[in-house]
């Protein structure tokens with residue numbers, strides 16, 4: 311079973327039995343392929359007699375969401391397993407444990423987190439997660455600080471940049487987030503009811519100029535090792551626990567791209583409450599919770615990042631008084647701009663989110679789409695003049711009141 315091929319469920323069971331010290335050779339195992347993402351196979355392997363379970367995640371050599379016409383490197387499985395190990399060394403409680411990586415099969419064996427739910431699903435069900443902002447703020451501050459020139463030796467960092475060169479997955483982001491939504495691209499996908507919004511994007515030169523700036527940052531600013539796709543579908547959650555999964559888009563890029571991804575996905579759910587809240591009062595109440603989470607995510611990140619900088623910086627000249635403020639101010643601007651880009655792409659681009667797409671009532675869905683676009687576009691246009699996270703909250707509240 312050593313030559314690469316996509317595993318069948320039977321082969322996944324055989325493979326699981328061959329992992330030393332996990333299951334007995336005569337164990338009765340069951341396998342279910344549960345991959346609902348855009349790119350990979352995910353086998354949930356269980357042993358009903360003991361309750362033991364694991365996940366086998368296997369990369370396919372193409373983008374599952376499109377088909378074999380869109381080839382993708384299997385090296386992303388290595389990148390994912392190495393990124394998980396990097397993150398796990400810094401925040402062991404916030405990522406799944408990796409038991410084994412099998413390069414020949416582009417396969418990672420990892421902890422089963424099925425006692426958690428995918429956060430996107432949890433937010434659609436209007437659950438609240440009191441530990442989330444603190445957990446994700448810590449994840450972001452630690453992974454970003456320690457992989458940057460502030461937190462590690464600069465020559466070692468260059469080696470790490472090399473380790474995480476990820477051209478195929480970066481190209482997906484470059485196209486699907488920073489290019490296609492702003493032109494009449496074949497990959498775009500949107501409801502005809504909002505064609506006016508899509509056409510407005512294609513003709514908005516002021517907006518496209520800001521997107522060009524942000525795209526340039528994504529292409530050139532090797533600031534820190536990013537997760538690279540930190541939406542709420544990449545987070546498993548309970549009230550007590552947060553686990554960040556799926557860092558196959560990891561590469562060295564601008565820190566604000568990861569922080570912005572978290573904020574964008576909270577705001578997409580904010581827009582989706584047009585369809586998920588039963589009445590105006592509960593909509594306002596849940597939206598308040600989401601906005602508090604946006605604010606707490608940023609403030610936890612900022613506080614922990616500044617603490618790490620003050621206590622653990624390895625870069626002498628960066629400690630010159632004033633530079634930390636300049637750096638963090640730019641991080642906030644980047645965060646807001648990237649959050650806006652990540653909202654817009656989920657409404658008119660190839661890959662959407664269930665927070666909006668699964669709304670059954672057509673009028674509510676259209677309102678949610680228009681609201682998400684209004685927030686996203688304002689964030690993009692406003693990002694370079696932002697000085698406080700409160701401005702994001704104001705933009706969302708004002709757009710929702712229109």
Ligand code: SR1
Pocket residue numbers: 348349373375482483486539661
């Ligand atoms: C072709 S992959 C589409 C999207 O799915 C992933 O989760 C990324 O967000 C990517 O842009």
Ligand code: MG
Pocket residue numbers: 347348539544556
């Ligand atoms: Mg993913």
